[in-house]
Amino acid sequence: MKGNVVDLAVGIVIGGAFGKIVSSFVGDILMPPIGLLLGKVDFANLFISLSGKSFSSLQEAKAAGAPTLNYGLFFSTILDFVIVAFAVFLMIKQINRLKREEAPAPAVPATKECSFCFSMIPLKAMRCPQCTSELKA
Numbered sequence: 455m456k457g458n459v460v461d462l463a464v465g466i467v468i469g470g471a472f473g474k475i476v477s478s479f480v481g482d483i484l485m486p487p488i489g490l491l492l493g494k495v496d497f498a499n500l501f502i503s504l505s506g507k508s509f510s511s512l513q514e515a516k517a518a519g520a521p522t523l524n525y526g527l528f529f530s531t532i533l534d535f536v537i538v539a540f541a542v543f544l545m546i547k548q549i550n551r552l553k554r555e556e557a558p559a560p561a562v563p564a565t566k567e568c569s570f571c572f573s574m575i576p577l578k579a580m581r582c583p584q585c586t587s588e589l590k591a
């Protein structure tokens with residue numbers, strides 16, 4: 455699973471296409487029913503005009519050159535991000551599940567216990583470095 459430039463390029467292209475699909479899903483499929491449930495609200499036209507004038511739509515405000523806070527579009531963008539982040543989370547979780555290594559075999563102990571002072575010493579030791587007792591092979 456070593457990465458290289460081609461894999462990265464393919465990931466970027468697929469990610470960009472996936473982002474467009476999610477944006478379309480949110481803007482065209484998900485937000486209209488949410489707007490209907492909230493009282494026939496069009497999130498694309500939720501804005502606050504900072505000029506003090508009243509406009510009936512965001513396009514009209516932009517055509518007049520009025521500064522606006524587009525909180526409806528911001529909410530849609532946040533929803534886009536949450537969906538993309540959740541999809542990436544699920545994808546990474548699956549990749550990590552596939553990459554899991556098998557548990558290592560139990561290691562052979564490299565030390566033993568001195569029968570005189572009970573300190574840990576190397577297996578091949580003939581004399582304990584703690585108590586200097588001679589050990590049997």
